[in-house]
Amino acid sequence: MDKFIILFLFLFLNISNVFTENVIPESIKLAFTKSKDQMRVTWYTINETKAPTVLFSTEMFEPIQDSSFTSIGEIISYDTIGFDGKINTAVMSSLSPSTMYFYCVGDKSLNIWSSIFNFTTNQFDAPFGKVIPFTTSFFGDMGWIEGDSLNSDVYTVDNLISRINEIQILHHVGDIAYADKQKPYNLPGNQTIWNKFQNSISPLSSHLPYLTCPGNHDRFIDLSVYTKTWQMPVDFESDSWYSYDYNGIHFVGFSSEHDYFPLSSQHTWIENDLKQYRKSNPNGWIVMYSHRPFYCSVVWDWCSNIDVVESKKIYLWSLEDLLYKYNVDLFISGHAHSYERTLPVFKNKIMGDVESPKATVHIVVGTGGDVEGEDMIWQPSQQWTTGLRTSINGFGLLNVINSTTLNWQFVANINNTIIDEFNLTKGQFDF
Numbered sequence: 001m002d003k004f005i006i007l008f009l010f011l012f013l014n015i016s017n018v019f020t021e022n023v024i025p026e027s028i029k030l031a032f033t034k035s036k037d038q039m040r041v042t043w044y045t046i047n048e049t050k051a052p053t054v055l056f057s058t059e060m061f062e063p064i065q066d067s068s069f070t071s072i073g074e075i076i077s078y079d080t081i082g083f084d085g086k087i088n089t090a091v092m093s094s095l096s097p098s099t100m101y102f103y104c105v106g107d108k109s110l111n112i113w114s115s116i117f118n119f120t121t122n123q124f125d126a127p128f129g130k131v132i133p134f135t136t137s138f139f140g141d142m143g144w145i146e147g148d149s150l151n152s153d154v155y156t157v158d159n160l161i162s163r164i165n166e167i168q169i170l171h172h173v174g175d176i177a178y179a180d181k182q183k184p185y186n187l188p189g190n191q192t193i194w195n196k197f198q199n200s201i202s203p204l205s206s207h208l209p210y211l212t213c214p215g216n217h218d219r220f221i222d223l224s225v226y227t228k229t230w231q232m233p234v235d236f237e238s239d240s241w242y243s244y245d246y247n248g249i250h251f252v253g254f255s256s257e258h259d260y261f262p263l264s265s266q267h268t269w270i271e272n273d274l275k276q277y278r279k280s281n282p283n284g285w286i287v288m289y290s291h292r293p294f295y296c297s298v299v300w301d302w303c304s305n306i307d308v309v310e311s312k313k314i315y316l317w318s319l320e321d322l323l324y325k326y327n328v329d330l331f332i333s334g335h336a337h338s339y340e341r342t343l344p345v346f347k348n349k350i351m352g353d354v355e356s357p358k359a360t361v362h363i364v365v366g367t368g369g370d371v372e373g374e375d376m377i378w379q380p381s382q383q384w385t386t387g388l389r390t391s392i393n394g395f396g397l398l399n400v401i402n403s404t405t406l407n408w409q410f411v412a413n414i415n416n417t418i419i420d421e422f423n424l425t426k427g428q429f430d431f
């Protein structure tokens with residue numbers, strides 16, 4: 001063969017190798033969409049793919065043969081200095097209820113595919129008032145830490161992986177990667193940390209929907225890196241609030257990092273969502289979550305109850321009435337790096353107990369293991385406390401039992417053991 005042709009082939013193969021490595025899917029994450037018969041998958045590539053594609057099927061398949069359903073997605077660019085690479089996102093549609101799907105993502109035109117993952121859909125149209133048992137995890141303030149330090153997300157992720165077959169949904173209630181922490185001050189956020197975090201949760205998020213709401217450490221660059229990366233079932237791309245139903249439970253996630261003042265678009269949206277759901281489901285469970293708590297008692301500015309910070313007063317004033325008016329059963333948050341739960345409480349007053357709640361029960365679970373460490377010092381107990389509060393790392397498990405009972409457990413990371421548990425009976429608040 002002519003040596004020029006050999007040289008040409010050599011160069012071509014080399015370039016094409018470099019190129020294919022750059023479009024290998026990373027950070028694969030599932031999330032719900034606004035349609036119950038869909039599942040969205042989002043992944044990262046260093047370079048732009050030609051045709052970002054998801055292949056999915058109820059049968060195991062070989063991507064090469066392409067015998068499965070195909071959906072072409074879209075490519076989203078970071079339009080910000082310091083962040084590059086591409087976010088690829090595609091939707092799997094017309095899914096059947098209670099069915100296991102196999103899928104892989106990649107580039108159809110280059111025939112490059114991830115390994116095959118699977119997920120299972122829920123029972124989309126539960127008969128009216130019917131609740132089908134399932135388990136979902138809640139945790140906040142996780143982040144990614146270099147190495148395997150004891151105070152680390154590694155434990156949360158490993159413990160969740162050990163329970164992956166018992167869990168159907170994951171909720172990360174803000175302060176996601178802590179990419180704004182270790183950075184030179186001229187940079188908006190560190191993409192290495194942002195991406196390493198997503199890779200570390202991939203074994204979980206490629207199998208289970210990973211739902212988020214933003215925390216203060218996700219606010220860099222006007223939250224644009226957050227909103228592009230975490231494709232949630234929102235109405236508009238710029239919104240960070242959404243709701244969805246799963247096996248008869250109504251979940252509402254909102255943003256404590258946006259305007260929540262009455263008449264703001266978020267406040268109006270939350271009220272409409274709760275009102276609409278309650279109209280047709282007077283006895284249905286509502287579980288709400290956001291980054292910042294309404295009730296917490298570590299010694300730290302946001303949680304100070306002696307001299308409540310102005311911003312928290314406004315938060316309570318703006319939103320607490322809605323939780324009461326629409327009978328929100330459970331509210332889960334992070335932000336304080338601690339775990340505690342309250343008795344049913346409204347405007348600082350105890351309202352019944354977990355067997356007959358007359359107001360929302362609040363749980364703080366900002367114990368994912370972030371780089372800042374835990375908040376260790378507690379204020380004297382507030383009247384609404386259950387006495388259960390701890391500063392060790394861990395995560396919550398919400399076990400949905402039926403239409404009248406929810407079970408909550410807190411798992412300590414150190415030994416992957418349940419160290420707190422309670423049952424919540426469905427309450428009817430008196431308005």
Ligand SMILES: *[C@@H]1O[C@H](CO)[C@@H](O)[C@H](O)[C@H]1NC(C)=O
Pocket residue numbers: 018019022046047048084085
């Ligand atoms: C991949 O993207 C980088 C910038 O992120 C660019 O410099 C490089 O040329 C791209 N490579 C290919 C093969 O497109």
Ligand SMILES: *[C@@H]1O[C@H](CO)[C@@H](O)[C@H](O)[C@H]1NC(C)=O
Pocket residue numbers: 117118119164207
């Ligand atoms: C589905 O994925 C889970 C989690 O990765 C795995 O443990 C399980 O073996 C997979 N199931 C099948 C049938 O491949």
Ligand SMILES: *[C@@H]1O[C@H](CO)[C@@H](O)[C@H](O)[C@H]1NC(C)=O
Pocket residue numbers: 146182183184187190191192193
């Ligand atoms: C980003 O974080 C990584 C991992 O901690 C670190 O090695 C790197 O120096 C940081 N990059 C910048 C630009 O600070």
Ligand SMILES: *[C@@H]1O[C@H](CO)[C@@H](O)[C@H](O)[C@H]1NC(C)=O
Pocket residue numbers: 401402403404405
């Ligand atoms: C729900 O489960 C609880 C706890 O097992 C049980 O006491 C209750 O009777 C159940 N309620 C219904 C409506 O099945």
Ligand SMILES: *[C@@H]1O[C@H](CO)[C@@H](O)[C@H](O)[C@H]1NC(C)=O
Pocket residue numbers: 392412414415417419
């Ligand atoms: C697990 O660790 C927690 C926190 O240190 C401790 O309170 C609990 O007793 C331990 N449980 C078991 C079964 O080891």
Ligand SMILES: *[C@@H]1O[C@H](CO)[C@@H](O)[C@H](O)[C@H]1NC(C)=O
Pocket residue numbers: 407421422423
């Ligand atoms: C919650 O209810 C279940 C089912 O009735 C029961 O087995 C469990 O012991 C209860 N847990 C607590 C902490 O009361």
Ligand SMILES: [Fe+2]
Pocket residue numbers: 175215216217291334335336
């Ligand atoms: Fe926070």
